Amino acid sequence: MNPLNMRDLLEDWDKRGLLNRIHKEVSPDYELGAVIRALKGEQPLLFENVQGYSVPMAAGLGGSRKLMADSMGLEVNELLPKMVDSLINPLPTNLVPTGPVHENVVLPPFDLDDFFPVPTFHTEDCGPYYVSGVLVVKDVEGRKRYTSIRRMKFIGGNRTNIVITSSELNRQVAYFEERGESMEVAVMFGVVPAVVLASQFSTHLFHADKLDVSGALLGESLDVVQCKTVDLEVLAEAEIVLEGKIVPHERDPEGAFGELGGYYGGNAPQPVVEMTAITYRNNPISQTIFPSSSEERLPMCLVREMTLLSTVKQTVENVKAVHVTMAAAARLHAIIQIEKKTEGDAKQAALAAFASDKDLKHVVVVDDDVDIFNHEDVEWAIATRCQADQDVFIIPGAKGSPLESSHNLRGVTAKMGIDATYPISEKEMFRRTSVPIEIDLNDYL
Numbered sequence: 001m002n003p004l005n006m007r008d009l010l011e012d013w014d015k016r017g018l019l020n021r022i023h024k025e026v027s028p029d030y031e032l033g034a035v036i037r038a039l040k041g042e043q044p045l046l047f048e049n050v051q052g053y054s055v056p057m058a059a060g061l062g063g064s065r066k067l068m069a070d071s072m073g074l075e076v077n078e079l080l081p082k083m084v085d086s087l088i089n090p091l092p093t094n095l096v097p098t099g100p101v102h103e104n105v106v107l108p109p110f111d112l113d114d115f116f117p118v119p120t121f122h123t124e125d126c127g128p129y130y131v132s133g134v135l136v137v138k139d140v141e142g143r144k145r146y147t148s149i150r151r152m153k154f155i156g157g158n159r160t161n162i163v164i165t166s167s168e169l170n171r172q173v174a175y176f177e178e179r180g181e182s183m184e185v186a187v188m189f190g191v192v193p194a195v196v197l198a199s200q201f202s203t204h205l206f207h208a209d210k211l212d213v214s215g216a217l218l219g220e221s222l223d224v225v226q227c228k229t230v231d232l233e234v235l236a237e238a239e240i241v242l243e244g245k246i247v248p249h250e251r252d253p254e255g256a257f258g259e260l261g262g263y264y265g266g267n268a269p270q271p272v273v274e275m276t277a278i279t280y281r282n283n284p285i286s287q288t289i290f291p292s293s294s295e296e297r298l299p300m301c302l303v304r305e306m307t308l309l310s311t312v313k314q315t316v317e318n319v320k321a322v323h324v325t326m327a328a329a330a331r332l333h334a335i336i337q338i339e340k341k342t343e344g345d346a347k348q349a350a351l352a353a354f355a356s357d358k359d360l361k362h363v364v365v366v367d368d369d370v371d372i373f374n375h376e377d378v379e380w381a382i383a384t385r386c387q388a389d390q391d392v393f394i395i396p397g398a399k400g401s402p403l404e405s406s407h408n409l410r411g412v413t414a415k416m417g418i419d420a421t422y423p424i425s426e427k428e429m430f431r432r433t434s435v436p437i438e439i440d441l442n443d444y445l
């Protein structure tokens, strides 16, 4: 059985020597983040001694494909098929009367940072941030529940702001605001990577209940409890939950903050959340994600790969695999592997990718003998199978990602497709070199 909660997962990884326990005292101001960033957010860490707090902090849980898959009892190549299957066959949550997350309930007045560390990450960040909290909301009719992650700057007391870039959730916030009403939210900390991954499934595309999808990813329905002060359900085995309300007509100036593209975002007014309760397990373990680290980028890449694979297949059925690279802000670059059947397949695949995902900026299409997760192999294909005057096409001035920083208009970009496949008729000439025997290096080194 897969661990369904974070402390069981940490225990499992600890037993298997996969967890790095950090005994040294670290400051939540920059130092804790510096350690996570030095490891790119790819390795599971448990900070046991956070300065000023008795509560440990976990990070880096879902930042590598191998560990993300492992947390769900899968091999890396099983991840995308499992995600598709979980979307189609979600496992509904069980509502239980009470759960560990309600072992401690704190009502206002309180100062959020008295309880758990709130780290500050980059040199120019405007304050301490919650980056990993999984937000739970319901649609405006109060029926459909869904999760996402939105960074929240700790403002003071029981207040944070919240940065929402999704038009769906912004519409919802506006709906309540127009009526002078507050919108209820709950934010879960201390959850397994499957819950973070499912939170990244597009609400707009799939309208899935992402907690039900999380259960399917883990192979078992998850228990939820009714919140204490808002009409929402949260995971019964989350470590910590903040319950609260987005206050109508109030804004807090947010930024600078180190964004996904690797630059600082500007300052803009953002909605304010007032927390109405903190609930947590006995001996809670807090959790963070270093912004823009692999742990933030990987779930985004995986969900985009899952979507791209099926949409590109609609027009080029011989697509084998898709890689949305983490380095390119987890959205700007894709490498597509095809088994080319007819000339034109590669450019068609790139066009289909651009049509499917507006954020894509550069797409490289390679043959099925190229390892799309190995940058050197992809570069080799571009170098040896591509002629820029015939195999590169550029579409100027198309819609792009708001994170695109190099165009003079934000959200606009040129798209470049690179066909790095060889002509079908020249298969013989493009066969790769090899040696005729298999060896086991352990016999020699």
Ligand SMILES: Cc1cc2nc3c(=O)[nH]c(=O)nc-3n(C[C@H](O)[C@H](O)[C@H](O)COP(=O)(O)O)c2cc1C
Binding pocket: 131, 132, 146, 147, 148, 149, 150, 151, 152, 163, 164, 165, 166, 168, 169, 199, 200, 201, 202, 203, 204, 289, 295, 296, 297, 299, 300
């Ligand atoms: C670690 C992490 C931090 C994120 N921070 C934000 C954020 O601050 N604001 C935001 O709008 N989206 C953020 N996202 C992306 C959204 O969570 C994502 O677009 C969303 O969950 C997709 O679901 P939706 O279609 O409901 O928006 C973050 C994602 C991750 C993994």
